[in-house]
Amino acid sequence: MTASSARFSHALFRHAEALLSELLCSVFPADLVVSRYFRQHRELGHADRGFIAETVFLVLRRKRSLSARCADELTSRRLLLAVLACLQGMNRRQLEGVLSESESKWLAQAKAVKIDELPPAVRLDLPDWLYAEFMAQYAADEVERLANGLNQPAPLDLRVNPLKTGRSEVLARLLADGLAAEACRYSPLGIRLLGKPALSKHPLFIDGSIEVQDEGSQLLGFLVQPRRGEMIADFCAGAGGKTLLLGALMRSQGRLYAFDVAERRLARLKPRLARSGLSNVYPLQIESERDVKIRRLAGKLDRVLVDAPCSGLGTLRRNPDLKWRQMPASVAELCAKQAAILAAAGSLVKVGGRLVYATCSLLEAENDAVVQAFLAQHPDFVPCSAQDILARQGIAIDVGERLRLLPHQHGTDAFYAAVMDRR
Numbered sequence: 138m139t140a141s142s143a144r145f146s147h148a149l150f151r152h153a154e155a156l157l158s159e160l161l162c163s164v165f166p167a168d169l170v171v172s173r174y175f176r177q178h179r180e181l182g183h184a185d186r187g188f189i190a191e192t193v194f195l196v197l198r199r200k201r202s203l204s205a206r207c208a209d210e211l212t213s214r215r216l217l218l219a220v221l222a223c224l225q226g227m228n229r230r231q232l233e234g235v236l237s238e239s240e241s242k243w244l245a246q247a248k249a250v251k252i253d254e255l256p257p258a259v260r261l262d263l264p265d266w267l268y269a270e271f272m273a274q275y276a277a278d279e280v281e282r283l284a285n286g287l288n289q290p291a292p293l294d295l296r297v298n299p300l301k302t303g304r305s306e307v308l309a310r311l312l313a314d315g316l317a318a319e320a321c322r323y324s325p326l327g328i329r330l331l332g333k334p335a336l337s338k339h340p341l342f343i344d345g346s347i348e349v350q351d352e353g354s355q356l357l358g359f360l361v362q363p364r365r366g367e368m369i370a371d372f373c374a375g376a377g378g379k380t381l382l383l384g385a386l387m388r389s390q391g392r393l394y395a396f397d398v399a400e401r402r403l404a405r406l407k408p409r410l411a412r413s414g415l416s417n418v419y420p421l422q423i424e425s426e427r428d429v430k431i432r433r434l435a436g437k438l439d440r441v442l443v444d445a446p447c448s449g450l451g452t453l454r455r456n457p458d459l460k461w462r463q464m465p466a467s468v469a470e471l472c473a474k475q476a477a478i479l480a481a482a483g484s485l486v487k488v489g490g491r492l493v494y495a496t497c498s499l500l501e502a503e504n505d506a507v508v509q510a511f512l513a514q515h516p517d518f519v520p521c522s523a524q525d526i527l528a529r530q531g532i533a534i535d536v537g538e539r540l541r542l543l544p545h546q547h548g549t550d551a552f553y554a555a556v557m558d559r560r
């Protein structure tokens with residue numbers, strides 16, 4: 138039994154069932170649906186929300202193998218019962234009051250299903266097309282480890298804001314507050330929490346000393362390696378996870394443009410900027426990568442980060458629903474967009490400047506293929522070793538030229554990055 142299944146009650150089951158039913162027919166990302174559900178049910182406390190969210194996310198992660206257990210009756214209720222009994226280890230006595238007589242019999246059969254005998258894509262909870270992609274890219278035992286890594290929940294990582302404080306001060310404060318935390322393995326500014334505490338009211342969060350950011354995402358900022366006083370663009374800034382790090386590494390000196398096509402996302406950067414104490418960030422909504430507003434910057438920027446819109450399949454630990462939403466056709470559309478954005482972003486880089494292309498995808502089509510095509514058309518850009526750039530900043534990681542972070546190897550979300558300097 139997990140810690141959270143110890144909280145089980147009929148009322149919580151009903152909430153999990155209602156939320157899962159919404160999730161299974163929603164066109165919106167799971168995290169949005171879950172947040173909306175909790176806003177509508179303010180009576181639920183932090184621990185109850187934790188139980189409900191953890192349970193429904195586990196169903197989303199393991200939906201394919203759970204469906205194999207549910208056989209012909211695939212309802213939210215059965216998926217939930219299967220997750221609680223087969224994966225959370227709850228017994229009949231604990232499920233008493235929820236289980237009907239006929240469900241008891243069915244659950245015994247569901248538990249008896251031999252997972253090892255299911256086809257690998259079913260057992261690993263991957264859609265067939267994604268399993269085939271992974272098998273084309275990795276050896277079979279690596280696919281097994283990768284899928285298992287992607288099927289784990291992600292830890293909660295923080296990034297310390299060096300404009301406000303230092304990592305050891307933050308660690309000491311968190312420990313004094315009773316929060317289990319440790320320094321991250323690679324990022325010099327990273328802290329990994331060992332639980333999932335609510336942080337939005339913590340004084341260190343409110344005063345901008347910390348931000349929530351996966352350690353892998355932090356490493357992308359170090360690949361850009363911004364310097365004080367430079368002109369830099371975060372081309373796909375979104376809500377600014379990486380913008381804030383770049384600005385802090387610039388010590389708030391110079392000019393950092395935060396472009397994005399999505400006004401809603403850039404709006405979420407504003408309160409974070411206010412907390413961060415940065416004064417060198419210029420958010421700018423653009424119509425597209427060809428927007429005339431950015432043409433005047435052609436050839437003028439020292440560094441440009443392209444954190445490209447992508448399938449997000451490297452973030453399955455946090456967004457398990459993505460693997461059931463993405464399709465080869467949606468990935469093909471993204472690849473065309475990525476190529477167009479990279480070409481536009483590259484045109485802003487000055488001679489001697491740096492372009493970093495990054496995704497949180499695991500697919501070669503969104504990663505190396507996009508970069509190789511760009512390099513073939515732009516001989517003035519030369520690839521640089523990600524490993525060397527990080528080593529020069531005291532970050533020891535064995536990745537080679539292109540950064541490829543994998544959950545089961547590095548404990549981060551999966552990220553890809555290529556660094557190209559313009560000659």
Ligand SMILES: C[S@@+](CC[C@H](N)C(=O)[O-])C[C@H]1O[C@@H](n2cnc3c(N)ncnc32)[C@H](O)[C@@H]1O
Nearest residue numbers: 373374375377378379397398399426444445446
């Ligand atoms: C991977 S997300 C960026 C996440 C962000 N960098 C962070 O660290 O929080 C990709 C972003 O690209 C933006 N985007 C999509 N098409 C774009 C385009 N043509 N030009 C610039 N940004 C674009 C999306 O709105 C989205 O915010």
